[in-house]
Amino acid sequence: MSGTVTGTTRNASLAELLARHAARTPGRTAVVHPARRQGSSGPPAYTSVGYGDFAARVTACAAGLRARGIGRGTRTALLVTPGADLLVLVFALMHTGAVPVVVDPGMGLGRMLDCIRRVGVQAFIGVPSAHLLRRLRPRAFAGVKSVITLPREDGLGELAALGAGRPHLPPQASGPDDIALIGYTTGSTGPAKPVEITVGMLRGMAHGVEAGHFTADMTSTLVTMPLMGVFDLAAGRTVVVPRMNMGRVGAADPVVLTDAIRRFGVNAMFASPALLGPLSAHLAETGARVPSLRLIVSGGAPVSPGLMSALRAVLPHDADVFSTYGSTEALPMALVESREALAGPADGPAAALGVCVGRPAPGATVRTIEVSDGPVPFWTPGLPVAEGEIGEIVVSGQAVSPRYFRSPGADAAHKIQDGGRRWHRTGDVGWIDGEGRIWFCGRKSHRVRTANGDLHTVRCEGVFNAHPQVRRTALVGFGPHGEQRPVLCVELEADAGPGHWPRIERELRALGAGNPVTKGIDDFLPHPAFPVDIRHNAKIRRELLAGWAEDRLTGSRRPAAADRALRAVPLLGWAYLAAWPLLPWDHVALTALWWIDAFLSVVVHALQIPSALRMEQELATGRRPWATAALTMLFGATWWRRRGGRPKGAAA
Secondary structure (H helix, E strand, C coil), rough: CCCCCCCHHHCCHHHHHHHHHHCCCCCEEEEEEECCCCCCCCCCCCCEEEEEHHHHHHHHHHHHHCCCCCCEEEEEEEEEECCCEEEEHHHHCCCCCCCCCCCCCHHHHHHHHHHHCCCCCCCECCHHHHHHHHCHHHHHHCCCCCCEECCCCCCCCHHHHHCCCCCCCCCCCCCCEEEEEEEECCCCCCCCEEEEEEEECCCCHHHHHHHCCCCCCEEEECCCHHHHHHHHHHCCCCCEECCCCCCCHHHHEEEEHHHHHHHHCCCCEEHHHHHHHHHHHHHHHHHCCCCCCCEEEECCCCCCCHHHHHHHHHHCCCCCEEEEEEEEEEEEEEEEEEEHHHHHHHHHHHHHCCEEEEEEECCEEEEEECCCCCCCCCCCCCCCCCCCCCEEEEEECECCCCEECCCCHHHHHEEECCCCCCEEEEEEEECCCCCCCCCEEEEEEHHEEEEEECCCHHHHHHHHHCCCEEEEEEEEEECCCCCCEEEEEEEECCCCCHHHHHHHHHHHHHHHCCCCCCCCCCCEECCCCCECCCCCCCCECCHHHHHHHHHHHHHCCCCCCHHEEEEEHHHHHHHHHHHHHHHCCCCCHHHHHHHHHHHHHCCCCHHHHHHHHHHHHHHHHCCHHHHHHHHHHHHHHHHHHCCCCCCCCCCC
């Protein structure tokens, strides 16, 4: 039944669940997605496909995959634009028993290619531009034996045609321990890790999402993250894919989202806070109503009490707004509905208690253990900390990944064996109150280790985020562990100009001094726009802010004498170019040197501008693009990339 997961369906694979829905209700709409050809003006045009046709596309593409040698266990990289075609491909790969390797291009080209290389992909499916990348960087794709190109116009037509003359087999039978797909962590606190998501884990995730959030009468969802669309189709709902770039959810147009919700009567949506903030603001400003929308589930970062209140103000009174806590390795872990959060725990952040992420999700068991940076191979009775005491959050259950793919070091750092059960160490610190609610206090690797003890980021930031002219804050530290200097970076609201900063800083100091947890924070720095992760556009990249803060306060990260000397080289090059009227053009060596200098100073520096712009965007320095381009043309890589390849402002 749509919106439910019964005892029998919990034992079926997601591909089998899709096939059952197609057999029972073939005419029901499965996916609504933007049309390939759009008009020059007006709202986006959409097209739809029913469950019967969607399942037929899946089985046809699965036959095409088998024709190209992609079958059970084949690790297959997907570099396809998120949308309806990607949903078909994921189900087709599951249908054959192949293993999709899902890598977010937003993590950066080098890191993405390294992830593909490390997992040893055996097949590659991508759009034409992705195949150009494969030819330019063949080392990352050395193990690839099957290659499929998806033309932008025809989409999956050629792949489905490959399987036209082959038998359309039922979904491949899979056991709970078989790998369903390999997903990568965001890498926001270290190297991205390949997570084994097993068939059993996918079942557990689907059950946790369904039991925790949905009711049977919720029949349509707006998808802003592809994986959620897979769960929705397995549950028999209608999936609406809006016209947006799912790689940059924070840039989604709220006008387009609102139009899709209203046009197709969407009942539910899963989205990052970075998307929900502009959406709630748009609904409030325009007075637009979305009467069909009765469920919003947010993840990727904690949902602030302010955003919860803003969403409740523009949604129907009976709508639910959930904040979901989880990760690539375990989703969902915990959840809290806005009414409960706003009834009491909402005051917690301002009191330095952290953020309440709710109670454990259905099927999940959550504990807190002693904070340590080394491995914990086995569970012992003394490992959990007392109720109310801060520790590292650990979780077990069916929706938890049992291991990382061929990464014994990551397994040792993040897994604890407990007889037949395995616990996952989240790397988050927090505490559990007397009502069983979990309070998130920050990442373990982000804690600032001062001479007076550890400061936990989210716990401290909540005190200062209560200021009405503060959009958000980020606590960072620099220096050796045990002697780190804490710094609060502050991102102001749009109406708080630079002239307001002295007053706001005084008020923030007063807030900090009034709480025993934050009274040791003495340094406050305004920042134009925090650098954030690509996937959710919400997780602050504190390692970049730490280097920026150190540079601002001490100048220790400014160019050393050797760096300044290196920067003199391109200046000398420009001077030599300017001296061309004085050159003896009959001197072959000097003439050749001038042309080489011209190539390096003009062509090479110009080619470096895109990389410089990407790095400036990552560091979020607030420098205008034209200034970045001008400095790159003048100094080249000696300006935007520090010696050793580390960007200026990045953590050492």
